[in-house]
Amino acid sequence: MDNQSLKATNDEVTSLEALAPLADYSLMDTLNCDPDATADGVDHSPRQVFTGQYVPVKPTPIEAPEYVAHSHGLFRELGFADGLAQSADFIRMFSGDLSQVPAPLRNVGWACGYALSIYGTELTQQCPFQTGNGYGDGRAMSVFEGVLNGQRWEMQLKGGGPTPYCRGGDGRAVLRSSVREFLAQEHMHALGVPTSRSLSLYVSKTEKVQRPWYSEGSRRQDPDRMVSEPVAISTRVAPSFIRVGQLELFARRARKQEHPRATEELRQLVLHLIDREYAGDIDQTLETPRKVVMLAHQFRSRLTSLIANWIRVGYCQGNFNSDNCAAGGYTLDYGPFGFCEMFDPHYQPWTGGGQHFAFLNQPVAAEKNFGSFISALQPLLADHPNELARLEEIRRDFPKVMHAEMEKMWAAKLGLEAFDAELFKELIALMTQTPVDYTLFFRALSDIPDDIAPLTNSFYRPLAEAGTAESDGLLKRWKEWLSAWKSRIGPSTEEVSRQMKRVNPKYIMREWLVVPAYRQAAEGNYRPVRELQGVLSQPYSEQSAEVEAHYYRLKPLELFNLGGVSHYSCSS
Ligand SMILES: Nc1ncnc2c1ncn2[C@@H]1O[C@H](COP(=O)(O)OP(=O)(O)OP(=O)(O)O)[C@@H](O)[C@H]1O
Numbered sequence: 001m002d003n004q005s006l007k008a009t010n011d012e013v014t015s016l017e018a019l020a021p022l023a024d025y026s027l028m029d030t031l032n033c034d035p036d037a038t039a040d041g042v043d044h045s046p047r048q049v050f051t052g053q054y055v056p057v058k059p060t061p062i063e064a065p066e067y068v069a070h071s072h073g074l075f076r077e078l079g080f081a082d083g084l085a086q087s088a089d090f091i092r093m094f095s096g097d098l099s100q101v102p103a104p105l106r107n108v109g110w111a112c113g114y115a116l117s118i119y120g121t122e123l124t125q126q127c128p129f130q131t132g133n134g135y136g137d138g139r140a141m142s143v144f145e146g147v148l149n150g151q152r153w154e155m156q157l158k159g160g161g162p163t164p165y166c167r168g169g170d171g172r173a174v175l176r177s178s179v180r181e182f183l184a185q186e187h188m189h190a191l192g193v194p195t196s197r198s199l200s201l202y203v204s205k206t207e208k209v210q211r212p213w214y215s216e217g218s219r220r221q222d223p224d225r226m227v228s229e230p231v232a233i234s235t236r237v238a239p240s241f242i243r244v245g246q247l248e249l250f251a252r253r254a255r256k257q258e259h260p261r262a263t264e265e266l267r268q269l270v271l272h273l274i275d276r277e278y279a280g281d282i283d284q285t286l287e288t289p290r291k292v293v294m295l296a297h298q299f300r301s302r303l304t305s306l307i308a309n310w311i312r313v314g315y316c317q318g319n320f321n322s323d324n325c326a327a328g329g330y331t332l333d334y335g336p337f338g339f340c341e342m343f344d345p346h347y348q349p350w351t352g353g354g355q356h357f358a359f360l361n362q363p364v365a366a367e368k369n370f371g372s373f374i375s376a377l378q379p380l381l382a383d384h385p386n387e388l389a390r391l392e393e394i395r396r397d398f399p400k401v402m403h404a405e406m407e408k409m410w411a412a413k414l415g416l417e418a419f420d421a422e423l424f425k426e427l428i429a430l431m432t433q434t435p436v437d438y439t440l441f442f443r444a445l446s447d448i449p450d451d452i453a454p455l456t457n458s459f460y461r462p463l464a465e466a467g468t469a470e471s472d473g474l475l476k477r478w479k480e481w482l483s484a485w486k487s488r489i490g491p492s493t494e495e496v497s498r499q500m501k502r503v504n505p506k507y508i509m510r511e512w513l514v515v516p517a518y519r520q521a522a523e524g525n526y527r528p529v530r531e532l533q534g535v536l537s538q539p540y541s542e543q544s545a546e547v548e549a550h551y552y553r554l555k556p557l558e559l560f561n562l563g564g565v566s567h568y569s570c571s572s
């Protein structure tokens with residue numbers, strides 16, 4: 001279906017029968033199926049997939065699914081009736097049972113292979129066959145693609161059982177990680193950060209799997225025991241799920257001429273990416289080499305803006321490999337992520353992640369992924385030296401564009417028209433040395449206080465009380481900084497304050513507030529998850545006094561360094 005002819009709105013979807021005619025499986029219908037795939041999608045053991053951009057896979061339903069939550073906001077955008085989320089056939093489909101879906105909905109889903117580069121280094125070791133042909137969606141599979149309210153969406157189960165890319169894993173996701181991803185996606189959307197979205201979350205009442213996790217109160221880096229956790233399936237939604245790593249897989253094959261159609265498969269995937277994610281930005285009638293250059297340019301804009309947004313809201317991806325970098329330029333894979341609370345440029349919640357993926361190094365990590373992306377496009381321009389040179393320029397200028405995005409973002413956080421390097425440098429030093437809570441600090445600053453007293457509510461160490469020379473020195477510097485800052489903001493403080501409150505959220509997803517919610521959910525009480533969902537869906541709003549008292553506060557000191565709260569070594 002061509003994007004121009006899409007109907008702008010659809011009638012309210014109240015059943016799967018009403019959803020069925022909106023299906024349009026462009027990926028399955030225009031790209032190549034793995035020729036070794038089984039027709040029925042019963043394909044659940046690790047094997048190599050040599051060609052084709054997708055493998056049909058039948059999801060493995062979770063036993064005895066129970067409704068936990070759905071996104072009211074996304075349902076509204078898609079034109080879905082709220083009641084649908086708790087209807088028997090919808091629960092069946094989105095907990096992995098496609099056997100009874102009405103045609104033309106299909107009763108197999110699909111999984112895709114992808115390659116992995118970590119910080120720009122190409123790897124194949126993670127593939128059980130050491131070739132890269134056995135790595136990809138190991139437990140994620142899409143089950144729907146179609147056009148809803150004028151927009152093309154793909155729906156993907158996470159935890160829907162093993163695929164040929166499972167590498168011996170069980171294909172499941174536990175409730176804990178599913179609650180985190182479910183909440184985080186809609187929270188990021190509400191924060192104004194491009195992201196995959198959350199549709200629904202169902203948990204099994206009977207099926208459990210073992211995962212390494214932390215004992216109560218453990219401060220160790222790594223989990224110290226195995227715990228049995230309920231499995232869940234969350235469904236995420238995006239215009240496509242094409243990753244930088246996916247392009248890389250086909251580009252590596254093209255580079256090595258692994259099979260005669262390798263370059264053609266890469267070309268098809270890139271053109272498909274443009275249709276799905278960049279149709280509004282790239283003229284369909286252009287020749288492929290022109291399109292490829294425009295794609296690189298557009299992705300650079302989206303990626304640099306995305307990273308600046310992450311830093312604006314305090315988000316750290318933790319594992320920003322090329323396979324966790326969506327080629328559409330939105331946030332994907334909420335595993336070892338976290339929101340920075342006590343400000344630390346090196347904040348990294350994932351113990352296995354390394355400093356290269358730390359909070360303020362994300363612009364450089366993004367540059368590495370962008371390099372992988374550019375390298376993946378090169379085989380398509382082998383006979384086009386001009387376009388190839390243009391691609392190289394786009395890559396080379398990434399840091400410049402990223403830097404400009406960051407300065408624009410910091411200026412906005414500070415309510416300034418233009419970035420002020422000196423003011424910023426001293427602020428970062430003060431925020432680190434004090435240290436402050438990143439969210440509370442910028443929100444308190446957004447009130448444009450007369451003196452530093454209101455800002456000190458965001459300080460993890462009370463300055464004045466300490467009375468030491470060091471803290472007295474800091475106090476003086478804070479006062480000087482505040483007055484320097486105030487002299488730089490415009491005369492209409494009310495307007496500046498309003499603007500600042502639109503970029504500096506009041507509420508962010510703090511892990512220690514999420515832990516009790518997923519624990520309660522594992523006991524069958526879903527109210528705390530839904531309450532958190534409500535609070536996190538309005539992160540910039542002044543909410544009730546009760547919400548403020550509970551959610552707008554410093555992380556309690558006793559929770560620092562706690563395994564599973566402040567850091568995690570495994571997130572699945
Ligand atoms: N329990 C599991 N069974 C099978 N494969 C798994 C499992 N857990 C992770 N994987 C696979 O391991 C790889 C690395 O995992 P990672 O945590 O980045 O991804 P993920 O969180 O599963 O998925 P995604 O990137 O799709 O959000 C992915 O290819 C993923 O599909």
Ligand SMILES: [Mg+2]
Binds near residue numbers: 324333
């Ligand atoms: Mg991943």
